[in-house]
Amino acid sequence: MAQILRVNMTDLSISREEVPAAWHKYSGRAITDAIIYRDVPPDADPLGPDNELVIAPGILAGTNAPNGGRLSIGAKSPLTGGIKESNSGGQAALGLAHLGIAALIVSGKPADPSALYQLTIEADGSTKLDRVDEWAGLGNYPLADAIKATRPEDDRYSAITNGPAGEMLARSAGIAVSDPKGYPNRFAGRGGLGAVMGSKGLKAIVISDKGIGSIPHADKDAFVAASRRFTEALKSHGVSGTGLPMYGTNVLMNILSEAGGLPTRNFSSGTFEGADAIGGERQRDIILERGGRSNHGCQTGCVIQCSRYWVDTAGEYVTKGPEYETAWSFGANCGVDNLDKIADLDRACGDLGLDTIEMGAAVAVAMDGGLASFGDADAALALLNSGISGTGDGRLLWDGAEAIGTKLGVEHIPVVKHQAMPAYDPRSVQGIGVTYATTTQGADHTAGYTITSNILSVGGVVDPLSPEGQATLSSNLQIATAMLDSLGLCIFVAFPVLDIPAAFTAIHEMMEAHTGETWTADDLMTLGKEVLTMERLYNAKAGFTAADDRLPGWMRTAELPPHNVVFTVSDEDLDSVFSFVPETAAAMGLS
Amino acid sequence: MNVDVALFAYLADYQPDGLGGRAPRSFALEADATIASVIESLGLPDEPRIVFVNGKHAEEPDVLHEGDRLAIFPPVAGG
Helix, strand or coil: CCEEEEEECCCCEEEEEECCHHHCCCCCHHHHHHHHHHHCCCCCCCCCCCCCEEEEECCCCCCCCCCCCCEEEEEECCCCCCEEEEEECCCHHHHHHHCCEEEEEEECCCCCCCCCEEEEECCCCCEEEEECHHHCCCCHHHHHHHHHHHCCCCCCEEEEECCHHHHCCCCCECEEECCCCCCCCEEECCCCHHHHHHHCCEEEEEEECCCCCCCCCCCHHHHHHHHHHHHHHHHHCHHHHHHHHHHCHHHHHHHHHHCCCCCECCCCECCCCCHHHHCHHHHHHHHHHCCCCCCECCCCCCCCCCECEEECCCCCEEEECCCHHHHHHCCHHHCCCCHHHHHHHHHHHHHHCECHHHHHHHHHHHHHCCCCCCCCHHHHHHHHHHHHHCCHHHHHHCCCHHHHHHHHCCCCCCEECCEECCCCCCCCCHHHHHHHHHCCCCCCCCCCCCHHHHCCCCCCCCCCCCCCCHHHHHHHHHHHHHHHHCCCCCHHHHHHHHHCHHHHHHHHHHHHHHHCCCCCHHHHHHHHHHHHHHHHHHHHHCCCCHHHCCCCHHHHCCCECCCCECCCCCHHHHCCCCCCHHHHHHHHCCC | CEEEEEECHHHHHHCCCCCCCCCCEEEECCCCCEHHHHHHHHCCCCCCCEEEECCEECCCCCECCCCCEEEEECCCCCC
């Protein structure tokens, strides 16, 4: 049975705990939530010793389930002040699963605030904490090289690392996870979890799973049959089988601009005249022209293959993607129409360890406040890099869009629960406004991705410009997403799952065949509701009320061109999204 | 009447001039021409599509009007 590994940074002890019996169906986001709900006082200082950083793979990680190796990282967020689950690709979930670790808890805080540690988990299960003070201030890329130099040449390992922004406790610091080639380019980006890791003096976690094969199943034949059906569904759907592998996530740029939902120049317009220059089609052409590869998986076992590397004119690796969110945040949102400039900003965030969504939003707010001109990518990069000094506007930028916008007196700061909105304007895509407003995570598109029905005609059609049906759409997607995040499945499987009934059936068949337990369709949805219930109850205890489930007021008054619309979903509808929580809480015995 | 037609992702290869790209092309159409008639004349593959007219979702039987911008995407998504 998988165990919980606890690393106490106060006394530097490492111990193992059994997974409580009540959590036998919990993994990924469900288990990070359950641990935080149990262990972390809702009034805890997010950067103090009472907070815990919890890192968990899904139940399907380490198996041959396609796209089953996502990693959940949770804590009380220093950005939102609420519970946080930030979800990443990369190799680490596979490594943890191979070693039988259901969750890794990092608790406490070292007495010496300047001490830096690396946690190493070897393939034989042995663990150790080493001082790595000499790596202070090291960016994620040189850190990856430094770690590599300490490992045997024939090792197979993954790394979870923290850049300078996390060490400096920046509230937009993310945690890097290594990809199949060892680049530290996959991120648990949102909510400042890098600052939590930094507060605990942890610079790196290295997980070796050399020589460990696939995890056994309760019923291997049934698992192989179900996972094969799941793979077929993923490959047959137009989105996961063709669109995503061919163009990557950035294929969204042109369609959002066409629909008037692409936030441009700090959410002042819904279309960007430079969208095509920074969109997925052009990105693919440039990568191929430069001799790069246009698609690969961000982790072993991915059959969608939406990742890509950006290369310079000499064909040398610069950074991943850039993904749609980053191409938008530093592109359209900052008025920048050059993918090489955007890639440089992405690389800087990757090395410093900063959330690209929050940073693009913060730079755009700073431009709105007069610190630089829209379109000036060089000024954006200089401002971003200046945060390393630890003072001034650059450092404030690292604390997010709200922090820099408040200082500059900017009128339009696009945040909910202190976290910046991603790449969809809620005035012209009203469903995502419901998700931004109500999710426990702060403004977050992945929490309930209504772009499916609002824009992409996946899983039905709901008019993006009307308030009708948006709350129900968001509620259902938030439940489904919490479920997928709690199995370790990539949320991009949702596109075929929403359209192909056999794909959904294959999920609970894989779960049954792998675990030997009964997993019905209802069980999957109950799991999603339980996850959201823990999060809602935690946030309520941390002080959140219905007033926090709202968009900024200007979204109801400032018209967004080209459709000249405002957000019109009623407060009553917003407050209906979590109407299932009291009943689920009662069934769980929580209050 | 004249209508601007923009094709995205791999559908760009179906622009009649063979030049590809996402820039819109002006099409001279009969009055009351529908979106479906444009799709048929372009020979787009028989698969789900996402269609916008002037930035709003449209159905393929819908009639086009002078000066409309028609944009057609294959199934795409991301996040």
